[in-house]
Amino acid sequence: MGxxxxxxxxxxxxxxxxxxxxxxxxxxxxxxxxxxxxxxxxITNDEVKKYLLTRVDMGYAPQTxxxxxxxxxxxxxxxxxxxxxxxxxxxxxxxxxxxLLTRIEIVDIRYVQELLGHANIRTTQRYTxxxxxxxxxxKSPL
Numbered sequence: 833m834g835x836x837x838x839x840x841x842x843x844x845x846x847x848x849x850x851x852x853x854x855x856x857x858x859x860x861x862x863x864x865x866x867x868x869x870x871x872x873x874x875i876t877n878d879e880v881k882k883y884l885l886t887r888v889d890m891g892y893a894p895q896t897x898x899x900x901x902x903x904x905x906x907x908x909x910x911x912x913x914x915x916x917x918x919x920x921x922x923x924x925x926x927x928x929x930x931x932l933l934t935r936i937e938i939v940d941i942r943y944v945q946e947l948l949g950h951a952n953i954r955t956t957q958r959y960t961x962x963x964x965x966x967x968x969x970x971k972s973p974l
Contacts, residue, residue, distance in 0.1 A: 833865055840911060860903035872907055877917050880904055884920070 837858045844854040861872060867883055868875055875883075887897055901920060909915045945956040 833862060837862060840907065843910060844906075856899060857903040857906060860900050861907050864904060872904075873912055880916060880918060881920075 841854050841858055844857055864872055884897060905916055945953055950956045
């Protein structure tokens with residue numbers, strides 16, 4: 833398997849992929865080989881699906897499963913010239929909720945508003961946006 837993985841790595845390098853991507857793809861192809869203890873060329877589409885499902889059941893993140901599928905697709909499409917017939921939709925990344933101000937930060941910004949003599953909090957917010965790095969170094973007197 834070592835010479836084969838070296839060949840795959842060379843093909844990936846020819847396509848100017850990053851060293852981290854090359855390492856990830858080779859690791860995934862080796863993992864697929866070890867899981868079935870046979871050449872990846874002899875692994876069927878159903879076996880690939882089963883392999884990916886075991887990874888889902890193990891708690892791998894959707895992005896990791898997507899990377900695994902991309903590595904396996906590369907192997908079959910570019911190396912074996914036999915594209916997989918697996919139609920798996922790639923999941924969207926979950927949206928992160930924006931960080932809101934804590935009560936202490938609200939008090940801090942109100943204190944800054946008072947110190948600067950601003951009548952409107954929006955003016956203070958604009959100033960703190962512009963000078964945020966400098967404000968992070970100021971310790972709250974509260």
